[in-house]
Amino acid sequence: MSIFSDLRTNKVHLQPNTDYSEKMKKTIFITGASTGLGKATALLFAKKGWQVIATMRNPSAGAELESHENIHVLALDVTNPEQIAAVAKEAVGRFEIIDVVFNNAGYGLAGPLEGIEDEQLVRQLDTNLxxxxxxxxxxLEHFRENKKGLFITTTSIGGHVTLPFNSVYHATKFALEGWSESMWFELKPFGIGIKTVAPGGITTDFAGRSLDKGLHPAYQEKLSTFIDILSSPERRKNYSTADHIAEVVYEAATDGKDQLRYIAGADAQNAFALRKQLSDEDYLKYADKRFFGE
Structure with missing residues (x-):
C-alpha cells in the first residue's frame, strides 16, 4: 500500500502523490472505518471512484479494505490529539485536497449513571464528542484555505430521541447535533459545509463489539426489562444494514444540498416523526409505558 503506519511511534508515512489521475479523484477521510458503517462507507465511496483514507485504531482490522486500490488504511485514535494532527497533516500532504471528512468513530455506553465509573464516563465523552x-x-485550516470542504458526522437517532439507561451516550449525540448546528454559522462564510447522519439501529455487531456497560443493583430489574425489549427480534427486524446507511452518507456527500440533518433508516425516521408530534411530557409517558408498562 502507498500508506502505512508505525504503531510504535504513532507516525504515519505516506508516499508523495505523483499520479495525476489520482489527484483528480475526490477524497474522503473516514474515522472508525474498521467495521460496520465506517467500513461500508469506505467500500461504497471506493466503488464510486473516490480515494478513501480509512482510519482506525488497529490497522490490522482493515486487511479487507487494504486490498482495494482506492482505499488507504491509517492508524488513528481519535482520543490522541498528537496523532490526529500528524495524520491530518500527512493526509493533506499526500492527497493535496481532502473533499469530505466523515466523523464516524464512536461506541455506546449503556446503564444507569450511578453504575458508570468515571473512567467510562470520560472515555465516552472523549471518543464520541x-x-x-x-x-x-x-x-479546518485546509478547508478554509481551499474555500470548500464538507464535514459529515455520524450522530444517531439518539441525538434526537432518548431511551432509558443511555444517558451518557445521548449526552454525546445531542451535543454533536447542537455543535453541528452552531458550526454551520462558523463554516458558511468560508464555503465549508457540515452535515449529520442520524441512523437508528444498524444490523452490525455495534451492540456487542462497541458497547460498554455500567451496572448497579438498584436498577437491575428495570434494566433487565429494558434490555429484553431492546434486543427482541421484533425490534431488530426494523434495523437498517450498514450498506443502507452508507448510501445515505454518500447522498449527503454528493447531493449538493445545504441540508444539515439526514435521518437514516425507517426506524429512525419513524422515531423522529413521533418525537416531533409529542410534547416532552407525552413522550416520556409513552416511552415509560412502552418499556416498563407504567
Whole structure:
C-alpha cells in the first residue's frame, strides 16, 4: 500500500502523490472505518471512484479494505490529539485536497449513571464528542484555505430521541447535533459545509463489539426489562444494514444540498416523526409505558 503506519511511534508515512489521475479523484477521510458503517462507507465511496483514507485504531482490522486500490488504511485514535494532527497533516500532504471528512468513530455506553465509573464516563465523552471536535479542527485550516470542504458526522437517532439507561451516550449525540448546528454559522462564510447522519439501529455487531456497560443493583430489574425489549427480534427486524446507511452518507456527500440533518433508516425516521408530534411530557409517558408498562 502507498500508506502505512508505525504503531510504535504513532507516525504515519505516506508516499508523495505523483499520479495525476489520482489527484483528480475526490477524497474522503473516514474515522472508525474498521467495521460496520465506517467500513461500508469506505467500500461504497471506493466503488464510486473516490480515494478513501480509512482510519482506525488497529490497522490490522482493515486487511479487507487494504486490498482495494482506492482505499488507504491509517492508524488513528481519535482520543490522541498528537496523532490526529500528524495524520491530518500527512493526509493533506499526500492527497493535496481532502473533499469530505466523515466523523464516524464512536461506541455506546449503556446503564444507569450511578453504575458508570468515571473512567467510562470520560472515555465516552472523549471518543464520541471530543474526538469529533478534534478531527474537525485538524482539517479546518485546509478547508478554509481551499474555500470548500464538507464535514459529515455520524450522530444517531439518539441525538434526537432518548431511551432509558443511555444517558451518557445521548449526552454525546445531542451535543454533536447542537455543535453541528452552531458550526454551520462558523463554516458558511468560508464555503465549508457540515452535515449529520442520524441512523437508528444498524444490523452490525455495534451492540456487542462497541458497547460498554455500567451496572448497579438498584436498577437491575428495570434494566433487565429494558434490555429484553431492546434486543427482541421484533425490534431488530426494523434495523437498517450498514450498506443502507452508507448510501445515505454518500447522498449527503454528493447531493449538493445545504441540508444539515439526514435521518437514516425507517426506524429512525419513524422515531423522529413521533418525537416531533409529542410534547416532552407525552413522550416520556409513552416511552415509560412502552418499556416498563407504567
Amino acid at each position: 471530543l474526538g469529533v471536535l478534534r478531527i474537525t479542527k485538524a482539517f
